[in-house]
Amino acid sequence: MKEIALITGASGGIGYQLALMFAQKNIPLLLVARNESQLLQLKAEMEKTYGTTVYCLAADLSTSDGVAAIHEYVRTNYLRVTYLVNNAGFGDYGSFVERSMEKYGEMLQLNIVSLTELTHHYARGMVQMGKGRILNVASTAGLQPDPYFAVYGATKAYVISLTEALHKELENTGVTTTVLSPGPTQTEFMARADMADAKLYAAGVMTAAEVARIGFRGMMAGNLHVIPGFKNRVLGFFSSITPSGSLRLAISAGIMGRKNKK
Ligand SMILES: NC(=O)c1ccc[n+]([C@@H]2O[C@H](COP(=O)([O-])OP(=O)(O)OC[C@H]3O[C@@H](n4cnc5c(N)ncnc54)[C@H](OP(=O)(O)O)[C@@H]3O)[C@@H](O)[C@H]2O)c1
Numbered sequence: 001m002k003e004i005a006l007i008t009g010a011s012g013g014i015g016y017q018l019a020l021m022f023a024q025k026n027i028p029l030l031l032v033a034r035n036e037s038q039l040l041q042l043k044a045e046m047e048k049t050y051g052t053t054v055y056c057l058a059a060d061l062s063t064s065d066g067v068a069a070i071h072e073y074v075r076t077n078y079l080r081v082t083y084l085v086n087n088a089g090f091g092d093y094g095s096f097v098e099r100s101m102e103k104y105g106e107m108l109q110l111n112i113v114s115l116t117e118l119t120h121h122y123a124r125g126m127v128q129m130g131k132g133r134i135l136n137v138a139s140t141a142g143l144q145p146d147p148y149f150a151v152y153g154a155t156k157a158y159v160i161s162l163t164e165a166l167h168k169e170l171e172n173t174g175v176t177t178t179v180l181s182p183g184p185t186q187t188e189f190m191a192r193a194d195m196a197d198a199k200l201y202a203a204g205v206m207t208a209a210e211v212a213r214i215g216f217r218g219m220m221a222g223n224l225h226v227i228p229g230f231k232n233r234v235l236g237f238f239s240s241i242t243p244s245g246s247l248r249l250a251i252s253a254g255i256m257g258r259k260n261k262k
Contacts, residue, residue: 001080002053004028006070006122008061008114009088011038013187014137017212018085019046028053030079032070033088034060055079061088061114062106071121081122082129085219086115086159087137091152091193104151111155116162123166123175130174135219136163140183140232144239147253152193156181160225167224176222180215182206183232197258204231 005022009015011033022029023046031039036058043054057073059066074081089111092103119134126132141149142156163179170177184190184205195201211228218226227233242248 001078002028003082004030004055004079005083005085006030006032006074006081006118007085007087008032008118009137010056011035011042013189014182014185014208014211014215015085015087016042017208018087018135018216020209021212021216022083023050023052023054026050026052027083029055030070030074030081031056032059032061034058062110064109064113064117067114067117067121070118080129081125082131083133083135083219084118084122084126085135085137086118087135088114089137089155091139091141091149091189091195093149093152093193093195093198095148096150099151107151107155111152112158115159119162119166119177123170123177126175127170127173132175133219133222134163134166134175134177135215136177136179137215138163138179138181140181140227140236140239142181143236144242144248144252146256147249148256149193164224176219178215178219178223179225180211180218181225181227181232181236182211182215183227183229183235185211199257199259200255202259206232 005027007015007019010019010031019029039056043056046052046054059069092099136159138159139156141153142160146153160179163177166177184201185208186205187208190201206229214228215226227236
């Protein structure tokens with residue numbers, strides 16, 4: 001069986017940059033996302049540049065069929081997942097009552113259900129092998145409630161809570177779970193979340209390559225929670241010491257507000 005790193009959401013952004021980190025270490029990869037032509041192009045590029053074996057699978061992880069397709073692919077290709085990166089995710093910005101419940105359903109399935117199913121399935125195999133690394137991508141949005149980004153923030157709070165709890169449960173098994181909480185990062189995320197007029201991204205962004213490098217290093221070291229960037233760590237610290245209540249919500253609502261709001 002070939003040992004691989006399985007990365008979801010690897011067709012662009014942070015996931016693609018994380019895939020490059022594995023390829024540079026010559027670790028075989030299974031790249032998953034919906035855009036098949038993009039995946040095939042990246043596979044060809046990475047195999048040519050780094051000589052790494054790259055498998056790819058087009059799957060929609062906002063459906064339960066997507067996760068089943070990954071299991072089937074791994075089984076039939078005799079692969080063994082020793083690194084799992086749950087990176088695929090999206091947000092949806094705006095007033096909770098005005099945004100679409102259908103989209104929220106897809107977000108819950110992708111950001112929470114698929115991530116949990118993949119973690120459960122492959123962590124079990126890793127524990128049997130006595131080795132493995134799991135990196136779950138959350139967000140600084142998961143560090144406090146986020147008015148106007150409420151569902152997304154809640155999904156990422158779940159990812160942080162789950163991953164930190166598993167880090168303790170899996171102690172002494174040879175398997176580690178690490179949660180990566182990036183702040184605003186230059187990817188397709190902002191456009192897909194309909195955030196062009198959000199103040200958040202005007203205050204500066206990190207590059208996806210920088211975020212991936214820091215996350216990869218944290219995962220390899222078996223760290224618990226990695227927040228890339230000094231500013232994000234400072235905000236995270238203040239969020240952790242500000243008691244839950246109206247002050248915390250007012251600060252968060254200010255940060256999550258729109259530019260040029262009349
Ligand atoms: N960028 C930020 O500011 C930021 C900040 C904090 C946290 N994050 C988190 O970082 C992670 C990566 O996001 P990113 O910034 O790199 O955004 P991105 O550029 O939009 O990339 C998202 C990736 O996920 C894949 N994806 C989306 N929906 C999918 C689905 N239903 N099934 C399978 N794959 C799907 C996309 O590929 P396809 O479209 O080909 O499926 C793409 O490869 C996400 O979990 C996000 O929440 C981002």
